[in-house]
Amino acid sequence: MSGMLITGGTVLDQSGERRADVRVADGTIVEVGNGLEASAGEQTLDATGRVVSPGFVDLHTHLREPGREESETIETGSRAAAKGGYTCVVAMPNTDPTQDSVSVVEFVRAQGEAAGLCDVRPSGSITIGRLGQQLSPLAELADAGVHLFTDDGDGVQDPLLMRRALEYAADLGIVLAQHCEVKRLTEGAVMHEGHCCSRLGLPGWPSVAEELMVFRDIELVRLTGAPVHILHLSTARSVDLVRAAKADGLPVTAEATPHHISLTDERLEGYSSLYKVNPPLRTMADVESVRAGLADGTIDAIATDHAPHAPETKERPLDQAPPGMLGLETALGVSLASLDMPLVDVIAAMSWKPAAIAGVADQHGRPVLPGEPANLTVFDPGAEWQVVPAQLASKSRNTPFGGMALRGKVWHTVLRGTATVVDGQPSR
Ligand code: DOR
Numbered sequence: 355m356s357g358m359l360i361t362g363g364t365v366l367d368q369s370g371e372r373r374a375d376v377r378v379a380d381g382t383i384v385e386v387g388n389g390l391e392a393s394a395g396e397q398t399l400d401a402t403g404r405v406v407s408p409g410f411v412d413l414h415t416h417l418r419e420p421g422r423e424e425s426e427t428i429e430t431g432s433r434a435a436a437k438g439g440y441t442c443v444v445a446m447p448n449t450d451p452t453q454d455s456v457s458v459v460e461f462v463r464a465q466g467e468a469a470g471l472c473d474v475r476p477s478g479s480i481t482i483g484r485l486g487q488q489l490s491p492l493a494e495l496a497d498a499g500v501h502l503f504t505d506d507g508d509g510v511q512d513p514l515l516m517r518r519a520l521e522y523a524a525d526l527g528i529v530l531a532q533h534c535e536v537k538r539l540t541e542g543a544v545m546h547e548g549h550c551c552s553r554l555g556l557p558g559w560p561s562v563a564e565e566l567m568v569f570r571d572i573e574l575v576r577l578t579g580a581p582v583h584i585l586h587l588s589t590a591r592s593v594d595l596v597r598a599a600k601a602d603g604l605p606v607t608a609e610a611t612p613h614h615i616s617l618t619d620e621r622l623e624g625y626s627s628l629y630k631v632n633p634p635l636r637t638m639a640d641v642e643s644v645r646a647g648l649a650d651g652t653i654d655a656i657a658t659d660h661a662p663h664a665p666e667t668k669e670r671p672l673d674q675a676p677p678g679m680l681g682l683e684t685a686l687g688v689s690l691a692s693l694d695m696p697l698v699d700v701i702a703a704m705s706w707k708p709a710a711i712a713g714v715a716d717q718h719g720r721p722v723l724p725g726e727p728a729n730l731t732v733f734d735p736g737a738e739w740q741v742v743p744a745q746l747a748s749k750s751r752n753t754p755f756g757g758m759a760l761r762g763k764v765w766h767t768v769l770r771g772t773a774t775v776v777d778g779q780p781s782r
Contacts, residue, residue, distance in 0.1 A: 357378055358378040358399060359375060360375060362404075363732060364404070367706075368702075370698065371405075378730075381770040383726050386724060399732060404733060404765055406731075408718065409729035410701075411444075411719055412685075413502070413655055414659045415660045416661045417445045420461065422449070429471070430748060434660070434680075434748040438682040439704075440731075440767070441774075442475060442712070442729070444475050445475065447484065447505070448506060453479055454481075454482050455495075459499075463499075470769075472774065473729075477504055477531070478492070478502075478503045480516075484505040486512055489515065490503070493522070504532065505533065509537070510532065516530075520580040521578055529711065531585050534592070537563075540560075545622045546558060546636050547560040551622075556622070561592075571584070575599070575606055584606065584607070585609060586657070587610050587647070588633040589633075589636055590640050593652055597650075600652060612681055612688035613754060615689070616691070618635055631677045632677035645694075653703070656689055658682050661677070661679055662748050662752065680751075683746055686762045687761060690762035691758070728768055730767070732768075733765060734762065738760065738761050764778065
């Protein structure tokens with residue numbers, strides 16, 4: 355294929371919206387304008403009535419390989435990402451073995467390249483084995499190209515270790531991303547601690563377990579000057595803490611998941627493990643605060659926390675089932691259905707803002723202009739649809755969004771000039 359022409363769409367990027375066709379050759383955007391004609395051999399992607407934007411970037415994807423390939427592989431997860439409009443995902447480090455060594459992160463990157471469906475950027479763990487005892491070889495991993503470090507699945511409990519990690523991070527130019535959870539307060543918890551959990555008789559995960567660590571890490575940022583990214587923010591107070599930190603000029607960024615802007619703890623009333631997630635679904639007041647945080651820019655990014663789990667594990671009783679939900683293929687549809695924000699701000703939170711946090715802004719989330727890498731998403735912002743779990747590209751089926759009316763559907767995804775998704779279907 356010698357090139358590609360995306361016709362009839364509305365281009366939406368950092369500079370706003372305009373009607374334009376987009377020509378791509380050799381992985382690069384070469385022409386943006388009206389009335390462009392396809393030349394012989396060029397693939398044409400129809401974008402009539404649709405939006406052409408920079409490709410989406412997910413800061414928070416669990417790809418499960420190595421170690422849990424029965425739930426997802428880098429190939430199936432990359433395919434799910436492409437279907438969701440993503441051209442780049444940051445792979446979380448809670449694999450087996452953990453992404454705490456150069457050999458493991460290089461394996462993850464190589465598998466992503468072999469799949470060729472999405473740029474897979476491995477994160478590194480902050481501590482060896484994510485055990486919270488000893489720092490990972492941060493400098494070596496940074497030399498190997500790792501930009502984002504996290505013990506996600508767990509927060510770094512020890513404040514001294516976190517302080518040291520931040521001091522190294524300031525020198526190395528890397529970003530630490532925290533899963534904010536004071537473990538001592540959440541032992542045995544299966545859902546948000548509040549009225550609903552008392553009624554159901556289930557052990558609760560109190561909001562303060564998140565907020566204490568958000569507060570601690572903001573203060574450590576103030577002390578060290580190193581940036582922190584706060585993962586899957588879920589409570590009203592956490593949003594307030596981040597808002598205040600930003601007002602103080604601290605280098606704090608934050609993300610929220612599609613499920614924390616759309617679902618509440620009341621979903622657990624049927625005791626279905628599909629709604630078990632960490633941090634847990636909270637109250638409507640929290641959901642509204644998280645939405646408001648996205649709308650006013652306190653929360654920088656929408657990140658999926660795509661957490662595939664094999665059906666036999668999610669079929670266990672609620673207290674034994676693992677936490678986590680699929681997210682990649684439904685993120686746009688859930689976000690546009692849940693948020694009352696200008697479209698450009700939603701796409702900013704799914705593309706160029708997370709690209710900057712992930713350290714991939716040289717390749718992804720770029721303006722749609724000649725000379726830029728052709729990493730693009732074409733979507734219909736008004737399309738209403740429902741997810742059919744059996745049709746997901748992910749190897750797992752644990753979506754909580756079955757039956758929900760979603761709005762906004764991805765039609766085509768283009769990775770470095772090659773279509774990874776055409777008419778909603780993965781091309782390979
Ligand atoms: O619900 C979650 N699932 N939260 C996490 O932090 C980890 C994730 C997983 O790996 O399944």
